[in-house]
Amino acid sequence: MYDVVIIGAGITGTMLAKDLSEYRLRVAVIDRENDIADSTTMANSAIVHTGYDPEDGTLKALLNPEGSRMYPDLCRSLGCRIREIGSYVAACGEEEEKHLRVLADRAERRGIPYVFPSVEKAREEEPNLADGVTAVLEFPTTAVIYPWEVAIACAEVAAENGTEIFLNSPCTGIGRTERGTYVVSTPERELETRVVVNAAGVGAERVASYVTENPGFEITPRKGEYYVLDSNVKLVNHVIFPVPSKEKGKGVLAVPTVYGNTLIGPNSDFTEDPGDIGTSPEGLAYVRENISRIVKNVPLNRAIRVFAGLRPVSEEADFILEEAEGLPGFVNAASIDSPGLASSPAISKYLIEHFISKRVSLVKNPDAVMTRRAPVVMADLTSDERNELIRLNPAYGRIICRCEQVSEGEILDCIRRKCGARTVKGVKKRVRPGMGRCQGGFCEPRVVEILARELEIDPTEVVLDAENSRILCGENR
Amino acid sequence: MRHYESVIIGGGSAGLAAAVALKKQGIGDIVILEKDGEPGGILEQCIHNGFGLQTFKEQLSGPAYAERFIRMAEELGVEIKLNTMAVGLTRGREVEYVNPEEGDVTVSADTVILAVGCYERPRGAIGIHGPRCAGVYTAGQAQKYLNIDGYMVGKRVFILGSGDIGLIMARRMTLEGAKVLGVAELMPYSSGLPRNMKQCLEDFGIPLYLSHTVTKTFGKSRLEKIELMEVDDNRQPVPGSEMYFDCDTLLLSVGLIPENHLADDAGIEMDPSTKGPVVDDSYMTSAEGIFACGNGLHVHDLVDFVSLQAERAGEGAARYIRAKREGTEAGERRVSVRPGENVSYTVPALVHPDSAWGNVEFFFRVKAPLDTVSVVIRGGGRVIRTIKKRKMIPSEMERVVLTKDVIAGLSGDVVISVEPQA
Numbered sequence: 013m014y015d016v017v018i019i020g021a022g023i024t025g026t027m028l029a030k031d032l033s034e035y036r037l038r039v040a041v042i043d044r045e046n047d048i049a050d051s052t053t054m055a056n057s058a059i060v061h062t063g064y065d066p067e068d069g070t071l072k073a074l075l076n077p078e079g080s081r082m083y084p085d086l087c088r089s090l091g092c093r094i095r096e097i098g099s100y101v102a103a104c105g106e107e108e109e110k111h112l113r114v115l116a117d118r119a120e121r122r123g124i125p126y127v128f129p130s131v132e133k134a135r136e137e138e139p140n141l142a143d144g145v146t147a148v149l150e151f152p153t154t155a156v157i158y159p160w161e162v163a164i165a166c167a168e169v170a171a172e173n174g175t176e177i178f179l180n181s182p183c184t185g186i187g188r189t190e191r192g193t194y195v196v197s198t199p200e201r202e203l204e205t206r207v208v209v210n211a212a213g214v215g216a217e218r219v220a221s222y223v224t225e226n227p228g229f230e231i232t233p234r235k236g237e238y239y240v241l242d243s244n245v246k247l248v249n250h251v252i253f254p255v256p257s258k259e260k261g262k263g264v265l266a267v268p269t270v271y272g273n274t275l276i277g278p279n280s281d282f283t284e285d286p287g288d289i290g291t292s293p294e295g296l297a298y299v300r301e302n303i304s305r306i307v308k309n310v311p312l313n314r315a316i317r318v319f320a321g322l323r324p325v326s327e328e329a330d331f332i333l334e335e336a337e338g339l340p341g342f343v344n345a346a347s348i349d350s351p352g353l354a355s356s357p358a359i360s361k362y363l364i365e366h367f368i369s370k371r372v373s374l375v376k377n378p379d380a381v382m383t384r385r386a387p388v389v390m391a392d393l394t395s396d397e398r399n400e401l402i403r404l405n406p407a408y409g410r411i412i413c414r415c416e417q418v419s420e421g422e423i424l425d426c427i428r429r430k431c432g433a434r435t436v437k438g439v440k441k442r443v444r445p446g447m448g449r450c451q452g453g454f455c456e457p458r459v460v461e462i463l464a465r466e467l468e469i470d471p472t473e474v475v476l477d478a479e480n481s482r483i484l485c486g487e488n489r
Numbered sequence: 490m491r492h493y494e495s496v497i498i499g500g501g502s503a504g505l506a507a508a509v510a511l512k513k514q515g516i517g518d519i520v521i522l523e524k525d526g527e528p529g530g531i532l533e534q535c536i537h538n539g540f541g542l543q544t545f546k547e548q549l550s551g552p553a554y555a556e557r558f559i560r561m562a563e564e565l566g567v568e569i570k571l572n573t574m575a576v577g578l579t580r581g582r583e584v585e586y587v588n589p590e591e592g593d594v595t596v597s598a599d600t601v602i603l604a605v606g607c608y609e610r611p612r613g614a615i616g617i618h619g620p621r622c623a624g625v626y627t628a629g630q631a632q633k634y635l636n637i638d639g640y641m642v643g644k645r646v647f648i649l650g651s652g653d654i655g656l657i658m659a660r661r662m663t664l665e666g667a668k669v670l671g672v673a674e675l676m677p678y679s680s681g682l683p684r685n686m687k688q689c690l691e692d693f694g695i696p697l698y699l700s701h702t703v704t705k706t707f708g709k710s711r712l713e714k715i716e717l718m719e720v721d722d723n724r725q726p727v728p729g730s731e732m733y734f735d736c737d738t739l740l741l742s743v744g745l746i747p748e749n750h751l752a753d754d755a756g757i758e759m760d761p762s763t764k765g766p767v768v769d770d771s772y773m774t775s776a777e778g779i780f781a782c783g784n785g786l787h788v789h790d791l792v793d794f795v796s797l798q799a800e801r802a803g804e805g806a807a808r809y810i811r812a813k814r815e816g817t818e819a820g821e822r823r824v825s826v827r828p829g830e831n832v833s834y835t836v837p838a839l840v841h842p843d844s845a846w847g848n849v850e851f852f853f854r855v856k857a858p859l860d861t862v863s864v865v866i867r868g869g870g871r872v873i874r875t876i877k878k879r880k881m882i883p884s885e886m887e888r889v890v891l892t893k894d895v896i897a898g899l900s901g902d903v904v905i906s907v908e909p910q911a
Contacts, residue, residue, distance in 0.1 A: 317613030318613050410589050456630060478622075
């Protein structure tokens with residue numbers, strides 16, 4: 013019998029799993045994908061928004077400022093990279109300038125630092141602000157992270173503390189027992205539990221529909237498409253936002269990532285097919301047209317990748333964090349679209365305080381370790397530090413990825429950890445070979461070889477990402 | 490800090506030839522830094538024939554061609570550090586490298602020769618839409634899996650781009666039992682060498698779709714299908730021209746890009762056309778004492794020319810070292826060499842008329858296929874040479890030679906153009 017089963021190993025589910033792992037509870041996380049953070053958490057703008065944007069009175073307005081304030085300490089304790097680079101909201105013309113005032117007022121009330129720099133000063137800091145930009149509102153505490161890194165770190169902490177994590181385990185049904193517990197079915201197992209947390213992202217409506225005819229919400233995936241520019245392009249130093257609108261949400265932005273690439277995007281289109289995460293000519297054309305309103309000289313010919321992600325959006329335009337009606341212990345954490353990433357530490361706290369603590373008793377486990385050993389990033393180290401490491405373990409001296417200077421030692425470490433990488437993409441998410449300008453042209457075969465060796469499987473069994481995504485089909489003649 | 494007369498970054502065809510040339514010039518204290526476990530570079534995975542006709546007057550496989558230079562380097566006592574990645578370069582010629590035995594080491598050098606090679610343009614840079622499933626590879630990546638590691642990447646293959654590696658892989662995978670459904674090329678002409686078009690496609694009955702491109706991929710975990718469309722004169726897909734191919738593999742052979750992060754670190758001036766450093770007639774870059782050659786300088790059609798240019802880079806480095814030692818100054822006067830009409834770039838892009846040495850070969854490519862034209866070389870506005878050509882194509886690198894005397898007499902910029910015959 014489990015105390016809590018969490019459906020979905022994205023940022024919401026893993027953050028909650030980490031926090032619950034501090035207590036004496038039996039917790040399981042299930043996910044349909046082949047890795048932690050493989051859907052919405054993998055493909056978004058990677059920003060820790062400060063919280064000026066949500067409308068008053070919403071859960072978003074409550075949880076986003078709180079969550080974003082938790083991030084610096086959280087990342088420090090989890091050994092995750094975070095860069096507090098600040099953001100500019102760029103207004104073009106009088107109408108938009110008025111809206112900057114609205115955002116500043118909200119920020120004021122929510123205790124979020126903001127500045128109105130002169131547009132001249134803003135241009136000094138950001139020479140590529142478009143000529144049509146007439147005013148700028150700056151939020152100095154906006155940060156960027158690798159969202160999947162945080163989710164993976166949370167899963168690792170949870171797993172180290174005893175949380176069970178089952179990948180490739182889609183929820184195929186949920187039953188209710190006579191004593192009021194739930195039985196969550198996956199193709200390979202049935203998990204009986206006191207509490208279910210539905211953090212299934214774009215699948216949350218389907219999961220809820222297993223226990224109730226009327227889930228009370230409707231998830232419509234919205235697709236966002238992005239360009240990733242080469243890290244040697246220095247386009248902007250801050251996150252550059254347009255003025256947000258009700259219809260378009262946060263709009264098309266320019267985002268410097270934690271490792272120096274630039275993201276340009278997203279568009280925001282509803283999509284019929286929840287499995288559709290392909291880019292489209294129309295989507296990227298929209299991104300190209302709209303970024304030029306706020307940023308000029310965008311060298312899209314220096315793109316090294318395009319990608320698309322799905323955001324789980326509901327009619328309510330707010331997070332849905334509630335126990336389903338008439339189903340004590342069945343908690344929906346649904347409709348977690350932007351700023352879900354920034355809010356996730358606060359969402360987790362909220363779920364525990366309002367729902368989970370009412371159904372199971374929370375007793376701290378004195379043996380729980382809530383921190384994670386930070387992964388080595390060779391490219392960040394001084395020469396002396398590198399030498400020390402290579403002397404102890406020569407694998408750190410074997411550079412596998414030329415573009416990002418990732419060593420074999422880093423790759424081995426990410427495979428050998430709890431919730432470690434099992435796939436080529438899993439390695440890429442954790443330690444970055446293939447993130448650079450050649451996109452794995454050189455290093456992918458070497459990563460395949462290392463994975464095969466470490467997992468003790470044949471190279472033909474190594475997959476790119478999903479369970480059947482084999483890279484090699486057989487030996488040659 | 491250990492000091493070398495020359496540090497050569499890259500132990501492929503360019504680095505080996507440069508090292509051999511340096512040794513032959515009497516420069517003994519040199520080292521090659523090679524990232525892989527053996528020297529030879531990309532030649533090691535090019536197991537097909539056709540290398541060395543210019544250099545050795547015989548047809549060799551890639552590994553056999555490399556072997557000749559590896560042996561020469563060994564005989565001359567060239568030190569090669571394997572499994573060694575150069576991770577930093579300064580304008581003051583300090584090179585930082587990492588390997589498992591020595592750790593992270595910085596050395597200084599009188600000269601540095603960049604022989605770093607190139608990488609393949611990836612999918613993300615060319616805008617094929619659809620999900621990111623397995624089954625999409627660059628041609629060179631598939632070649633490594635097949636020829637080095639011994640694995641096939643798929644059984645039903647479509648190839649985008651008629652670059653030489655793509656063509657070679659069409660033949661190679663067919664011989665391994667795969668079905669190659671076709672090769673698509675965005676341009677109205679092939680970007681591969683004519684001999685590869687004939688020997689790799691025509692001889693195997695593999696269709697070539699000129700003015701076509703792959704616009705979309707389909708598949709959940711592994712590639713299942715691609716969409717091919719015709720493109721118009723602006724290279725935009727023509728609505729209604731969609732064709733679909735069921736395949737599990739898409740190979741991309743859509744361009745090679747010189748790898749230049751070390752050159753960027755050192756603030757070396759780059760040529761936007763070649764995407765490699767700008768070099769003079771000694772193959773020296775804008776950073777004194779730092780030279781460049783091979784596919785990291787500009788992408789070549791034949792390895793023989795890589796060896797030839799790298800040899801001159803090695804000689805150039807040797808002359809630079811000797812001049813420093815003897816205190817003789819290089820000629821101050823510089824003349825730039827620019828592409829004119831129909832020409833996309835020239836290498837080298839600079840000459841020093843007052844310290845010219847030997848005949849200088851200039852390499853260039855035409856922008857589009859041309860018939861019955863003249864290569865016209867002007868110096869200071871005056872026509873120096875005119876060479877008639879029946880046919881010129883972008884996939885073939887062209888070269889013209891100017892003698893030392895002609896270079897010494899140059900009074901103004903050199904412009905190489907390709908014009909209709911007068």
